[in-house]
Amino acid sequence: MHPPQFRTRARALRARGDNIRSIARALSLPYTTVWHWCVDRPEPAVVGTAARCFRCSPTVENQTDPAAYAYLLGLYLGDGHLVTSDRVPVLRIYCSDSWPHLIEACESAMRAVLANKVQRIQKRGCVAVQSTGKHWPCLFPQHGPGKKHQRPIVLADWQREIVTAHPGHFLRGLFHSDGSRFTNRVTVRGREYVYPRYMFSNRSTDIMSLCQWALDLLGIPWRMNLPWSLSVARREAVAALDRHVGPKS
Incomplete structure (x- = not known):
């Protein structure tokens, strides 16, 4: 046998x-x-x-784009929700109307990973990019009742392998959902300094730890300015993150 x-x-x-x-x-x-x-x-x-x-x-297994999955995982951990109470599970990720290219990128990632069909549902100030599929729970075992910051968020071993291989795409998903890149202005001894800066905010300590881990994988320095807020501000660090994330559009 x-x-x-x-x-x-x-x-x-x-x-x-x-x-x-x-x-x-x-x-x-x-x-x-x-x-x-x-x-x-x-x-x-x-x-x-x-x-x-x-x-x-x-x-x-060898036909799926792992980089697209890493990006979609980042989006899901930030602004995503997997509904499993319906007859067929629904993966739903909320994207602000302010970032039309983000909506396109989210839909493209869904199609590259699993979706045969993607819908865009207009909400107040945002679009819910969603896809139904019985196998979405296989790919996002972090789903569960309640808000993400109120329950453990732990990656499976196979997910950690994908993120380790594609940390930049994972960070791109995290920052595109719960992060931002903006121009910071500070005045020191009467002199104004202007420089770009990244911020990532999430109330889940587990998701924040995953963001820190991915930044460490790329050797990008970061610091916490609040328990739920991370900053990347050094010139070389911002330049490095620009190569992987870049501003929303």
């Missing part, structure tokens, strides 16, 4: 276009066994978002 993962791997290779003989050789399995799995009794067709969920379907 072969482990189930052998059958899954064989069918994934077959879906990729490999022939039965090469699959059998690669997995050190009898030709007839692989033929039975892939030809005599092939994997049932997968439809809907199940066909695109990289957590459930190994055949799409």
